[in-house]
Amino acid sequence: AYREKSGRNWKGKNIKGSPFVLAAVERLKEEGYPVQYFYITDKPSNQMRFYQAQADLVVEQLIYGSWGSTGVETMALGKPVICYLRPSWKAFFLNIFPEYNELPIIEANTNTVYEAIKKLVEDPNYRKLKGKASRQFAEAHFDPEKNTQEFIKMLETL
Numbered sequence: 025a026y027r028e029k030s031g032r033n034w035k036g037k038n039i040k041g042s043p044f045v046l047a048a049v050e051r052l053k054e055e056g057y058p059v060q061y062f063y064i065t066d067k068p069s070n071q072m073r074f075y076q077a078q079a080d081l082v083v084e085q086l087i088y089g090s091w092g093s094t095g096v097e098t099m100a101l102g103k104p105v106i107c108y109l110r111p112s113w114k115a116f117f118l119n120i121f122p123e124y125n126e127l128p129i130i131e132a133n134t135n136t137v138y139e140a141i142k143k144l145v146e147d148p149n150y151r152k153l154k155g156k157a158s159r160q161f162a163e164a165h166f167d168p169e170k171n172t173q174e175f176i177k178m179l180e181t182l
Contacts, residue, residue, distance in 0.1 A: 038087065039085065039087050039088045040085045040086070040087065040088070041083075041085055041086030041087045041108070041133075041134050041137070042063060044086055044134040044137050045061065045083045045086070045137055045141075046061050046063075047138075048137045048138035048141050048142075049061040049141070051138055052138070052141065052142060052145065057142070057145050057146075059141070059145055062075070062078075062079065072094075072097065073097065073101070076094075076097055076098050076101055076103070077101055079098065079103055080103075080104075080144075080151065081103060081104045081105075081106065081141065081144045081145075081151065082094065082095070082098040082103050082104070082105050082106070083105075083106040083107070083132075083137065083141070084098070084105050084106065084107035084129075085107055085108060086106075086107075086108045086132060086133050086134045086137055087108060087133075087134065088108070088110075089108055089109060089110030089113050090107075090109060090110065090113045090117075091105065091107050091109075091129065095107055095129070096162065096166060098158070099128065099158035099159065099161055099162040099166075100158075100159065100162040100163075100166065101159075102155045102156065102158055102159035102162075103155055103158060104130055104144055104151055104154035104155045104158060105128070105129055105130065105154075105158055106129070106130045106131075106132045106137065106140045106141065106144075107129045107130070107131065107132070108131065108132060108133045108134075109127070109129060109131050114127070121165070124161075124165075127161070128154060128157035128158045128160070128161045130144070130154060
């Protein structure tokens with residue numbers, strides 16, 4: 025059974041959507057797909073990469089509307105990431121970073137997560153393509169040297 029952890033709640037609401045992911049995985053299992061739900065909790069940050077590296081795909085969150093550290097870390101590992109992106113947040117991001125005309129995120133919400141996971145499970149080429157796109161995006165967007173240089177330029181204008 026799913027147990028809600030305090031880190032997944034905000035003001036009494038589930039902000040990640042983990043119960044929907046579990047339901048999607050259980051449905052896929054019932055349909056005969058070889059899938060496993062792995063919910064990581066109560067692990068120190070320095071151990072997370074060990075677990076993330078074992079995943080074939082990652083569902084970041086389905087409710088809040090933008091990716092967090094799990095999405096960043098797993099994109100850097102070249103994993104396909106499923107996440108709900110609020111349209112206003114996505115538009116803002118693409119406006120601020122015009123070098124991107126799309127994001128590598130597989131967009132889903134609580135109503136579409138089953139289909140998103142199923143497509144990744146059924147199509148290894150699609151899964152590989154999305155993982156590669158995740159890695160390329162992470163290398164470009166989260167590059168510490170590039171970001172540090174841009175931050176220094178911004179500070180120099182103050």
